[in-house]
Every structure is written in C-alpha cells, then in structure tokens.
Amino acid sequence: MMVSNLITEVGYLSINHDGEELCGDHVQLINNKQSRTTTLVLADGLGSGVKANILSTLTSEILSTMIANNLPIDECVKTIMETLPVCKVRGVAYSTFTIIHILDSRQAIIYNYDNPQPFLIRNGKYRPLDWSSQIIDEKTISFASIYLVEGDTFFLMSDGVIHAGIGATLNFGWDIMSVIDYAEGLFDEKYSAKSLATYLISHVNDLYNGHPGDDATVAAIKIRPRKQVNLMIGPASNREDDEKMLSLFFAKEGKHIVCGGTTSHVVANYLKKELEFPLDYIDKEIPPTAKIEGVDLVTEGVITINKVLQYADNVFKDNSDYFTWSFKQDGASQIARLLFEEATDINFFVGCAINPAHQQDGIPINFNTKMQLVDELSKALKKMNKSIKVSYF
Secondary structure (H helix, E strand, O other): OOOOOOEEEEEEEEEEOOOOOOOOOOEEEEEEEOOOOOEEEEEEEEEOOHHHHHHHHHHHHHHHHHHHHHOOOHHHHHHHHOOOOOOOOOOOOOOOEEEEEEEOOOOOEEEHHHHHHHEEEEEEEEEEEOOEEEEEEEEEEEEEEEEEEOEEEEEEEEEEEOOOOOOOOOOOOOHHHHHHHHHHHOOOOOOOOOHHHHHHHHHHHOOOOOOOOOOOOEEEEEEEEOOEEEEEOOOOHHHHHHHHHOOOOOHHHOOOEEOOHHHHHHHHHHHHOOEEOOOOOOOOOOOOOEEEOOOEEEEEEHHHHHHHHHHHHHOOOOOOOOOHOOOOOOOOHHHHHHHHHHEEEEEEOOOOOOOOHHHHHOOOOOOHHHHHHHHHHHHHHHEEOOOOOOOEE
16 A cells, blocks of 8 residues: 655644633644544633633543544534533533544545634635535534645634634634635745644734633644654764764755764764854854754754753743744754754664763763753654654664
C-alpha cells in the first residue's frame, strides 16, 4: 500500500472568560498511527467556569474516543446526552461541539452542533462545504464530508470567537464571514496550524480589549507534506565515531542544524570547509551563529538550546513567545522556526563527548545538562505531534 507523504497538523489555543481560571471550552485530540486517522473534538460547555469546563471536557473526551473507534454519530450523541450532569440551576445538560475526523490526510468528516460553522481554506480562499443535517435525540447535527488536497486548512471555533468585540470594538461582534476574511488574509504556506490558531485567537483577544466576555477557542487543522530537519549537538564520545556520526547526519534528507562550538569545528573539518564567525551580536542573551558551507544553521550549544526549550514550553501555554521567535534572527529563534514551524520529522544526533571547556570551575554546565535539554526538547516536540528520533554516539 502506498504511504501518503501528507500529514494532518493540528494547532489550537483558548482564551478564558475574563476573571475565570478555567476555560469553559475544551479540545480533545486523538492521533491513531495504526489507522492513520486524526480525530479532534472542540466542545463548549454551558456558561463559564468550573461547570462549563466539566461539561466540555466530558463531551470532548467521550466523543473523540467513540468517533476514533468508528462508532456511529447517533450513538455518540445519545451517549453524551445520557452522560452529562444536569445543571441544577438551568435544568439542562448542554455542551455544543464540533467533530472533525480525518482519514489518512485524504478525507475529512465533520459534525457540528451549535458551534459556529467550521470552514475550509483551500489555496488561500474560502471553499464552501456541502452541509446536510440530521436530527438525533431532538438535536440538529450538521454534517459534511470532503476529499482533501495538500494545503487544505480547516478552522473550528467556539462562539466566543464570533462574539468578540460586541459593544466594545465592534457594534455587533465579529460574524463568521469576517472570521473567514481574516483567515484568508492569513494564508501563507509557511504557517503551521499552531501559528494560524495563534494569530486568530490573538486578534480575538484584541477585539475583546484583553478582557474576553466569553471563553474563545480556535483550532486549525492543516494538511501538509512531511518535512525533515536534522540537528546535531556534541561530538561523539569516541573520536573514531565522529566520521560515522557525520556521514549518517549528512546522509539524511532535509535541513541540517549544527549546535556547539566544538561540534562546529568537527563538522567544518569533515566537510573541509571554513568555519566563519560573525562580527556582531544579534541578541545579547543568545550567542551568535556561525556559517559552514553545506550546513543550514550553525549555533552555539547549551545556552541556545535552553532558550529553544523555553520557547517550546511557552507553546503549550499561550504561545505568546511566537511573536518573538517567529521573526528574530538569533540562533534560538531560527532553530525554533525550523523545529516548531517547518519540521514534521526531526532527527537528533547527540554526541556524548564531555566538553573540557564545561569542566572549568565556575561554569555551571555539565554533560548531564546537555542530555537533559535534548531529552526535554524531544518530549516537547513529541507533544507537538512531531515524529522524533534520537541517536546517541
């Protein structure tokens, strides 16, 4: 069977109702590598705060699990209605939801109940979906199915998005066509799904003047080709293994990043190229980059990677650091763009040699620091749904 070079990339972000610690929206994602399916549910619980959070969390977790296991939508909806706790004040159990189920990055099946209607951007333009509806348990569920092409990007959202700005920056809120226009304006092949969601939710927050009157969530789902990036840090523990490590590293397709001063010299000698150093610092906190012909990016090691890890941690919070690393030219920002934005598959080549320069008194860097950074960064990238392979030498 032919394996598709396309993958389904997902990114989502929420902002909480002003004054609430918990979000009343919840996104649940299930990637099944065996069946090559991606299932995402965005649920919006009734009201806000703790009760809404419980309703949306239960809804999204139950629906995603059942849909991922190919159970029929009517059975899923009935299970939700029987499971959700009934609100004593309102006398109802209520959570809106949007489900998108993508098969092998080739076909999308979408169900929507009372959330703003999801939409598709294809080749930078809005592509209307052919919606139908069915009544399940006295609830009208919208349904659409479409075959996919590279670059297709879906946007899902809770109603806090289209309510943004009512009575503040806008008289009547931000309607769905305004959201579509904004999404069309965002179109750029280089943007990841996470970046698209970040731009959109940031604009929503601006429309609320930083004080959201409702929970708001945006999820972006993008069909994109696989791209490989390779990163080397540290020479091999045995010098005899340097050549083996380097030959394997440069045999890999995709872009190549070399981190560390000693490593850079080893690579330059291997390639028989000059190691060039810049004359100025772009960022006082991050050591400058260097250049080697045949290498896409050459940076310092531990300090730079530590900054990349800080950026990675922020991705899972509000991703506000995106507006720093997405354009800055220091080594950490360039690595972040390559790993977070561009790569789908990342190969780490980790040399286990102990750097004599790090053993001097007063320098708080040791061998374990490097290993820990690589381990934590690998875990963060896996959490971003990147395919990671780490090889030690």
